[in-house]
Amino acid sequence: MSGQPTDIVLSALQQMQANGVRLRASLHTCERLRATSSAAATPTRTAARTTQPVPTSAAPADPRGRSASAPKIEFPTLSETKTGAPAAPVPAPSSSGKAAVLEALRGPVLACTKCPHLVQSRTQVVFGVGNPDAEVMFVGEAPGADEDLVGEPFVGKAGQTLTKMIEAMNFRRADVYIANILKCRPNMPPGEPGNRKPTPAEMNVCKPYLIQQIEIIQPKVIVALGGTAVEGLLGIDNAGITRMRGTWKEFRGIPMMPTFHPAYLLHNQSNTEKRKVWEDMLAVLERLGHEITAKQRGYFLTK
Numbered sequence: 001m002s003g004q005p006t007d008i009v010l011s012a013l014q015q016m017q018a019n020g021v022r023l024r025a026s027l028h029t030c031e032r033l034r035a036t037s038s039a040a041a042t043p044t045r046t047a048a049r050t051t052q053p054v055p056t057s058a059a060p061a062d063p064r065g066r067s068a069s070a071p072k073i074e075f076p077t078l079s080e081t082k083t084g085a086p087a088a089p090v091p092a093p094s095s096s097g098k099a100a101v102l103e104a105l106r107g108p109v110l111a112c113t114k115c116p117h118l119v120q121s122r123t124q125v126v127f128g129v130g131n132p133d134a135e136v137m138f139v140g141e142a143p144g145a146d147e148d149l150v151g152e153p154f155v156g157k158a159g160q161t162l163t164k165m166i167e168a169m170n171f172r173r174a175d176v177y178i179a180n181i182l183k184c185r186p187n188m189p190p191g192e193p194g195n196r197k198p199t200p201a202e203m204n205v206c207k208p209y210l211i212q213q214i215e216i217i218q219p220k221v222i223v224a225l226g227g228t229a230v231e232g233l234l235g236i237d238n239a240g241i242t243r244m245r246g247t248w249k250e251f252r253g254i255p256m257m258p259t260f261h262p263a264y265l266l267h268n269q270s271n272t273e274k275r276k277v278w279e280d281m282l283a284v285l286e287r288l289g290h291e292i293t294a295k296q297r298g299y300f301l302t303k
Contacts, residue, residue: 128179226261
């Protein structure tokens with residue numbers, strides 16, 4: 001492909017529309033994105049995507065309780081499971097078409113300078129990763145220190161727990177799509193360790209990028225990881241994840257399951273808490289129409 005990334009996105013959307021695909025993301029929206037990105041200044045610090053491993057040294061304690069030294073969560077692995085929703089309301093473009101449009105969107109997102117304070121502090125923008133044809137899309141709040149270094153969402157200890165959850169559902173990580181509402185790590189005051197919660201204003205600025213990802217992928221189910229992700233997606237305050245988890249919501253016509261953030265399970269090791277999250281994932285599998293084995297139904301039940 002040649003030309004500016006947003007031109008490529010617009011061209012791809014126009015071609016899909018010409019082929020009869022009804023797009024929920026309007027061409028007008030894409031044209032506004034092209035105008036915005038053309039006027040944007042060159043970013044001050046946006047490092048190239050890197051494949052360097054996550055540092056193995058212990059990270060400082062997170063104010064929200066995401067300690068690098070927390071014990072591992074042992075979800076059943078894919079090899080331990082044996083398993084084989086409503087369809088998206090509009091026709092989806094082909095996998096290759098989705099991948100191309102996602103890749104074209106990546107350029108403007110990586111070059112975004114809408115939050116100057118985050119541009120100054122970030123190592124790189126964390127776009128998202130996974131299958132463009134994913135049935136399930138997991139959405140978190142923002143990158144942490146590990147994600148900021150690697151350029152991929154959920155790669156730290158909480159991310160390892162998420163991967164085990166995904167595998168226990170009989171998916172691979174590559175089968176789903178994982179993204180955050182905020183694409184940059186929230187900046188921290190000098191000398192303060194850990195990660196902070198993104199502000200509603202920061203999420204509102206970045207949320208249109210996530211919406212475009214959702215419109216392209218058209219997942220059958222969205223899983224919102226943690227109260228902040230629910231607040232950002234639904235535009236509400238004090239979501240109360242303990243109260244909301246396990247109850248179906250809707251985001252732009254797509255069923256959404258709120259559940260605890262994987263980091264919560266790093267500090268709440270009881271089978272009772274693990275079972276709550278697992279019951280949410282069983283509900284997702286049922287919504288998708290996937291077979292669930294008796295063994296899967298029995299995970300984390302008190303003996």
